[in-house]
Amino acid sequence: MKTIQKNAKIYLDTIENDDVRGGLQPFSIVILLPEQFPQERLAIFEDILQKMSAVVSNKQKIDLKKYYEEIVDLYLEQAFEEDLDLEIEDGYSITAAVNDFNHGLELYKNNKYNSAYRPLKKAMIKFEEEDQKNLIAEASFLLGTILLKTGKYENAAEQYRKLVNVATEINKAQYIEKGMFMAGFSYYKVQNYVEALEFLNQLNVESLKYISPLKYLLITSKVYENLKMHKKAIEKYEQALRIISNMPDNDNIRKQRAQIYYALGIQNFRIAISSLRALGIKHTDTVDEFLIRSINFLKKSVQVFKSMDDYESLIPTYRMIAEIYGFKNEHDNQFLYLSNAKNAAERSNNITAQLKVVDLIIKILKDSRKYEEIIPLIDNMFEKFSANAFVDMFSIARLHQNKGEAYLQKNSPQEALDEFLITLNIYKKIDSPLIKRKSILEKIIEIYEKRGEKDHIEYYNKLLKQIKEEMDNQKIELEHSELLFGPVKEVWIMAENGPEMYNYAPETEVDTDLLGGFMTAMQAFSMELQHESLNSLVIGRDRYDIVNEEDKKFFILGRSSIKTPDDVSKRILRKVSQLFYETYKTHLDNYNGDVTPFRNFTEIINKKDFTFA
Incomplete structure (x- = not known):
């Protein structure tokens, strides 16, 4: 045609x-x-x-x-x-443009955003030709909102920026205020926090007429949070708390109030963590004031969540309080709040959360040498598994191993051996990391050696030898892999506060905001990280290794098979980290949330013929 x-x-x-x-x-x-x-x-x-x-x-x-x-x-x-190019035909009149605008407006009102965009954009072109600024403002607002609602945040931010400029020319206060807030919100959504703050800080919460002061304060707080300006975030959250305290009470208001308490607790904790990073972990007494404030806000959050029977929200809140008590070396309180978290997880029938909390409780009981309490705790979990449709086999194996180690400490070698043999059989079935099987085999062999049972010693030593040989062979094969990052299948590079800077993830569709937020939470709040440095997480048949070097403002997450020796994947990720740092040092030193400069990292690796062997 x-x-x-x-x-x-x-x-x-x-x-x-x-x-x-x-x-x-x-x-x-x-x-x-x-x-x-x-x-x-x-x-x-x-x-x-x-x-x-x-x-x-x-x-x-x-x-x-x-x-x-x-x-x-x-x-x-x-x-x-x-987003096809749009041109208006000759003879397209202002009347026709107004008709298109009204048609687009009707579609917009009926939530047909994709369909509404085209006629509104076409009308906008004519309005700009005719310099109809009032109509330009109306169309800009609708176009920006459509782009925002359909997830095109960068385009939405530019449209709202245009709206602010036009509205300022014609002194349209409603669109100046809405445009500034929505531009800030759009930049917040693309993690460009500096640009977000540029718009949000031009608004005064005391004089807002067209947007919710509460919504404005909560978004501004989150922007300050992500910029690690924790004291400013606290200031905004406290303003939000004053506003919400004067609002009519209902479930939604109560939940928002609890979430603000929680956020205030987290911000005070982050101030403490930042100070500890500068001073060293031994100086917890110097940040005690912030830790106490954090606990008090979190306890207020608990009171509200309890009044609403919101057990899902209680789980992370109790865990957070327990983490802080751990920092303060108040281990009885730490144990108490982990127990509360376990109870909340039981009330919400969240078996995954129960397992995570039980793992933390077992760690405390081990450190306190209370091995006799570990066994009934694990038995109780096994009883719950029978009523659950699906339980991660790796978690079951880990519980059997913990139970075996507790029996070993109680000088009950036969019971320990039984648990270790169950663990080994599960590891074989689920194709677990070789390093896990190696560890269990060594424990089994140690028990048989003390008994002097030569046949068993010979049999399990033979299995151990096979595992070691397989590990050595894997190291050779993996180190010569031709994949982009060798045996590391996928890589995410995250800013310190969580937002993604770069990813190479051809196999996985992941919400990177959630992934980054999760990893940041693990890094900021986990006792394991602060005291023992959390290095990896095993999920199913994958291991996620974390490299977070002190001198760099980012951390790297890599996904590998659980069969890949962790020293191999860690070595690769450290080399990736160094290359990323050397390539983008200037951008990293002045990083403001703009990830555009990092988009060519894959090309740089390919061009340099980067190898990890």
């Missing part, structure tokens, strides 16, 4: 007609589309064309208007997704 500069989707079929030879008359249905519409996307109209063909073939009356509207809606949705 080049002569008329159109793309076409053509559907051919036949209809019965006794007046033609053979009794079948061919017919076609044609949809003409703008030339810039991608040919590979024409298939989206197939279903509509089939429906139309069925109506014609059955000699029924066809409602072309109905099908035309369906086709237009599909086209507009696709055009929005592809």
